[in-house]
Amino acid sequence: MKYKMIAMIPARLGSKRIPKKNLRYLAEKPLIQYPIDLALQIPDFESVWVNTESVALGKAIEKMGARFHQRPEEFSADSCTNREFTYHFMCHHECDYVIMVNSTSPLLRVETIHNFLQYVNENDYDTILSTVSEKAESFYHGKALNFDIHNKVNSQMLEPVEKTVWALTAWKRSTFMELEQQGQCPVFGGKLGTFPIPKDESCDLDTEEDWRIAEGAIQARQEAGKTAPRYLVLEDLA
């Protein structure tokens, strides 16, 4: 790798809609352990940090093999965005790129992180967001966005809308810090790129129902290929 890249996993203890989300077991392990286990499998990360306000959580994640970056309590408020805690993190850790790996994407695969890092390394973006590419007739402000209402075509032929999923984000440290110091918002700063990840690796963890779906998806992935598909038998099917 041309660049020095370090992983930053944000984890606050407070979470509104699903309480104590990061500590909660999703299938067989706590949510926070998913990004840690993933990132530790990537040799291209020079180091793997959890960015949290909680000393207690810091101690727990050190046992899981990650390193603890303590953010000030005020950067864990609901009103804060990744802007504040990422800048604080960068002030303390020298590197070329900070790669944010989010605990809310436990369905990510190692291979996808690897491909993302390759993409970071082979290009020269200041910011790269992971996205899901959606080929579906979409509306924006009540108007048809990517389709012609006078012509129905197969959805594979539609121009995709790329939705940011915040599973993975790459920020060039020098650009991010410079923009922040100039009082500009660095989150989408500089040369901005997107990196589509497989749809089945993105998930939302906003509600209890999302949580159950993700849990089901993890279990289903583990079961994959273990049982053959069953079919309804039609009596007189030719």
Added chain:
Amino acid sequence: MKYKMIAMIPARLGSKRIPKKNLRYLAEKPLIQYPIDLALQIPDFESVWVNTESVALGKAIEKMGARFHQRPEEFSADSCTNREFTYHFMCHHECDYVIMVNSTSPLLRVETIHNFLQYVNENDYDTILSTVSEKAESFYHGKALNFDIHNKVNSQMLEPVEKTVWALTAWKRSTFMELEQQGQCPVFGGKLGTFPIPKDESCDLDTEEDWRIAEGAIQARQEAGKTAPRYLVLEDLA
């Protein structure tokens, strides 16, 4: 209900990426049985039809309680869209609205279909598409669509992109038939509306992985509330 509404469930035997999709068991029942079981629970449907080319499938779905509309074989080709088979269906069934209920949305809830029908009934649209409302930073043609790259805001504050999911579609029969007869595409015809459905009821069934996720989601829904959440215990958490 002011309008006479009938349910049409399209089901062809051929399916490319997941073979014999409609016959395949998803958790405890064949996929095709999901929309049938749902639609039969809605008293506002004057009748519930499966629209298929297959006589053998027609016999099977009649045992499940639905009625069989046989479409010509040529309307089940890969190149066909819902335009062709819906028009053929409408030619044979008098009503105010045809409501297409898709077998590829097995996570739909009865309540959502009920709300959709209420919306159809209380408005005067010619076409209503079900959508999922996505509040995420989105790109179209490589450009920021619904967010300001100079300002990161909480995603709840973003203007949503509405993505059509084809779980439920309402077509006013008279408008659809008239447009078709005039040689115009009726699929998005006339006064076009959208109806957002809960995100967790939409799913894609394009790939084996999608299938497993849906299966996991169904099982997880059945397990919901049966077990209490478990949490990582932090040693010195205040």
